[in-house]
Amino acid sequence: MNSITQRENQALGAAVLELDVNNHAGVMSHVVGLFSRRAFNVEGILVMPVGDGAASRIWLLVNEDARLDQMIRQLEKLEDVLAVRRHGADHAVFERLEEFFR
Amino acid sequence: MSSDQTETLSGAQIVVRLLERQGVRIVTGIPGGAILPVYDALSQSTQISHVLARHEQGAGFIAQGMARVSGQPAVCLSCSGPGATNLLTAIADAKLDSIPLIAITGQVPTAMIGTDAFQEVDTYGLSIPITKHNFLVASAGELLEVIPRAFRLAVSGRPGPVLIDIPKDVQNQRIEVSTWPQPGVAAAVAPPAADLMARAAAMIAAAEKPILYLGGGVVHSGAARQAVELAEKASLPTVMTLMGLGTMPVDHALSLGMLGMHGARYTNLLLDECDLLIAVGARFDDRATGKVATFCPHAKVIHIDIDRSELDKVKTAHIGVTGDVKACLDQLLLRVKATLRESWLSRVAEVKAAQPLRTPGIGNPRTSYGLIDAVASCLDDEATITTDVGQHQMFVAQTYPLRRPRQWLTSGGLGTMGFGLPAAIGAALAEPQRTVVCFSGDGSILMNIQELATAAELDVNVKVVLMNNGSLGLVTQQQTMFYGERVFASKYQTGPDFVRIAEGFGWRTLDLNHVEEPLAALRTALGTRGPVLIHARIEEGEQVLPMVAPGASNKDMIGG
């Protein structure tokens, strides 16, 4: 599976992941580490606390990849990850942000 | 929460009290600055004894030895900085073999974190990818939640290591404690989906050439009896992974022994023929499967595992079941019909007879196979066997008559040289009634040789069988087979006098090359209580065969 090239990756398109997590200092490292150890680039990251601040929501923009299903299962295994939802690349959260990156 | 009278306690005292409440009776470790408050509190405990290792990696593997034979979480301690980094290999090893290990590390005071203080490393950051979960504790009060949770995590679902990093000021912080949390225990696992179990049973019934494939998860789940019963009821020839050895006695009529890189020819060839593979608590490791695309090419796959992220990771299953292996096997046992697969079993017998495991020299205790056989003949199934990593490990895995789960302790996933001796010490501490034998090589033994001192001090019933071939044998073998015989950096120009070294550490010794009657001498040495080193010179250049080249198909075995 590692033989999938960058170009093939892009052809597969992107996905947006929405994670509910406990809000504390180590969570980002746990989440991002799962991607970086595979040299899997996270294209976009957005995090804000929700509700009373005990939990946060992380939005990730990632490339679709044959490994993504398994990585989502591994994300779900992380103790501080409460839920993972998968959306298409057209999800509004990153689209609306684009104006800040011009 | 249970209520007592209110006490004022330090974080360190809370740690010790919580460990006591967890039922921990032995911890291992080495003290140093940032963990000294915990050690001071530990010195006052009447319930917990401390095993002073000689290197933190040794402490980690001693704890692993205890955890591997008992299935219960075991605890190791270290100071910050170098103590913590020395523990990392043992923690990573526990991660890859799913062993419940609790590592408690001291950290520099909270206010100094991030300043490159003396003996400061980012233990939390370093341990993220090699633990199931980890904690950096912010207050003494938090310990009341973190410690039971760490124990729960270590044993719940798929077991694994948990690290708790505790800054020194948190250990010293005094708080009032009036109620204590319940000890952390394994969380309940949801029962397997009934429809999947029914489909799995139907698939087993419909198969003509099924093979059962047992991994370490069967050991962790305590499901060896169910696995053997299922094999017997449904007529399933059975292979085991390196981690699964012992779940079915190797001399059981249905056992095909270990599969994979150093499996017997018949084992890998029969897998090549099977039309159904029932993987139970196994994760399709590359050492087991060889080239995945050609592993069991004709087989449908049923995959049962407690960890959903293992399903479809390497090989897509036709039926993937998430659940506790024991509960799943119980379900299957209710649903499969008693079957006798005469033609498949006779085909199995035929291939077994035609393509056996060759064990040259087995009659001669001065060869690897012969020595392992001789050792086994002096022991019964009560003995526990550990190994280091290399040819000797594979020779033992191929031929030692393992017959019970948790009899066999080996570093499977990480393949860590230096595992064998400290793991044997831990096994002997946890089960002092047993004889624990560590098969090691002259390369591996040097990686944790300092633990000879720990073993001597504790007078544990550990025998080291040192198979000395003057080389890093498995490396020499790979260079010979796959690198044009360019044997480089894998032969020792000189070797130490292991017998004198062991004697210097206070061990009794036997040099098998210097006795007339090796078998009788071996019997006496293995029957002597306390630590004994048995040194055996093995011919250089022996090869462990058959062998599948890394990345090749299992059916393309070399030699054997």
Ligand SMILES: Cc1ncc(C[n+]2csc(CCOP(=O)(O)OP(=O)(O)O)c2C)c(N)n1
């Ligand atoms: C810590 C560690 N370093 C390096 C290796 C790579 N390695 C695998 S087997 C081996 C040789 C082991 O030699 P020895 O213990 O003498 O056993 P033998 O193969 O000779 O039986 C080496 C260097 C390893 N598995 N673990």
